[in-house]
Amino acid sequence: MTQKTRVLTLPGRGDSGNKHWQTFWEHSYPEFRRVQQAEWDNPDIDAWVDALQAVIAESDVPVVLVAHSLSVALVAHWAARYQGPVKGALLVAPSDVDDPSYPAGATGFAPMPLQRLPFASIVVASTDDARVSLARAEVFAAAWGARLEVPGAFGHLGSQAELGDWPYGFALLQELINLP
Template sequence: MTLDARILILPGRGSSGSDHWQSHWEAANPHYLRVQQDEWDSPVLDAWLPRLNAAIQAEAVPALLVAHSLSVSLVAHWASRYSGPVAGALLVAPSDVEAPSYPAGTSGFAPLPLRPLGFPAIVVASTDDPRVSVERARQFADAWGARFVLAGAYGHLGSASRLEDWPFGQLRLAELAKLAGVTLPVNAA
């Protein structure tokens, strides 16, 4: 089967455990590829960026990026420094890495680039996310030229939210594919 797009899963800090919707999606679809990082618990942007860039550049087939939390800022940094075959990005639960309340232990992710990404994107936020306010998430979406969607009150939209295969997110991924003009694997979204 030839796909019009590759799906790259970009977990946030700590990776995405077995209860995370990203892990459910990856387990259900062999076309989804997780971009692995050497250090998940104390991320350094200058170490994460080359891994993402290598995954994007690995094939000429365009990629749809599915980012959660800290990896949303990774995508913004990648778009400000690199170019490559990216068809679009689903940016879920962006962490406000510039907020004074942001947990310590990451390096280089702030300041967050606030300019158009150069490809279609959808930012999905929760109304009660402790890592970003709705207003700040909307500011990110506006700056990146992304569509903004509220998912409801689900915290940080991670493992603790118990979203399992997260049909709402799958619908957003299908919308993104349509915006980007690519198709998804049959068993995706």
């Protein structure tokens, strides 16, 4: 499925555990690659961007990014600094790093970059996510030139939502993989 496209999963703060849909996808598709960060709990934007850039630079085929939570901001920051063979991004449950109530311990992620992304993108937002209001997710999607998908009330669309292999999200990923 991904021979002509490389899928990179980008977990949010704390990494994605065994019940997270990203982990389910990686188990089903071992060619998907999780971008590892040296520090998951107290992330620094420069270190995270550098780690992502290193993996993207290794790719000799187009890349689709699958970001969750804080890593949605990572993708926006990467796009503001670098160019590369990225053809699409699935941006799930963006954390509103500009919100003063956002948890401390993430260095340099605010302000959220709001420039148009140079690749196709889909933002997926829940109607009841404590880390981003639907109105704010709409602002992000519009600024990035992304399509907004709202599957319903699933909280932060992470492990606690118990989405399993999350067919809804996987169908969106397939759209991005299948882009020319």
